[in-house]
Amino acid sequence: MTTATTARSMLIPAGWRMIYNNPLCSSEDVSDFRMEGDAAVTFPMGRMRLESTRDPEEGQAANLVFWCPEQFPPDFVVTWDFWPVREPGLAILFFCAAGIEGQDLFDSGLAGRSGIYDQYHHGDINAFHVSYFRRRHAEERSFHTCNLRKSYGFHLVAQGADPIPDAADAEGPYRMQLLKQGPYVQFAVNDLLLFSFKDDGTTWGPLLGKGKLGFRQMAPLIAEYGNLQVYAP
Secondary structure (H helix, E strand, C coil): CCCCCCCCCCCCCCCCEEEEEECCCCHHHHCCCEEECCEEEECCCCCEEEEECCCHHHHHHHCEEEECCCCECCCEEEEEEEEEEECCEEEEEEEEEEECCCCCCCCCCCCCCCCCCHHHHCCCEEEEEEEEEEECCHHHHHCCEEEEEEECCCEEEEEEECCCCCCCCCCCCEEEEEEEECCEEEEEECCEEEEEEECCCCCCCCCCCCEEEEEEEECCCEEEEEEEEEEEC
């Protein structure tokens, strides 16, 4: 994929190079992505808009995950642009996602997934996920945080402030920046570092390695995404 590149993230180590560059501006850009759950993927503003097509009253059955098909290495920086359009809801990025025994995330031997949260943190996959726009419940809307969790399991391993305004006041784009290097995970928005985490490889299970990235939304959030870029050594 080719597009004009945005400014390099503060989290990209010297000497790392871009290995994936997707503008997320048309259906052709995501033709090989994989949707889990029932959702619409549109491009009304020239950027990828995700929204559930199910009634939010259906709970977890109304949520979605949209996976990039690429297999990324254990060490990488991923950056993407984010615009919240409509609340309430919640936005998450899964990363280092793979089968619990190291299988490819799309291996036919793994249990099916349909956007229901338990399938991702107590199923047969391992992953990190960072929830960076949490506006689903009243307590999330009144006190904004970004949470990093590690699975298998539902381990909250790091937390930081969420600087993104509510959708009514958001202008965007907000440049999301995430580093995974060995045992370290760091997360920033618009070059503001929000948390750093060092995984000891024991307390919350073994260190995670190569795997896939996926955008998750909880209904009825509508959000837009652009300029997905990945850097690696």
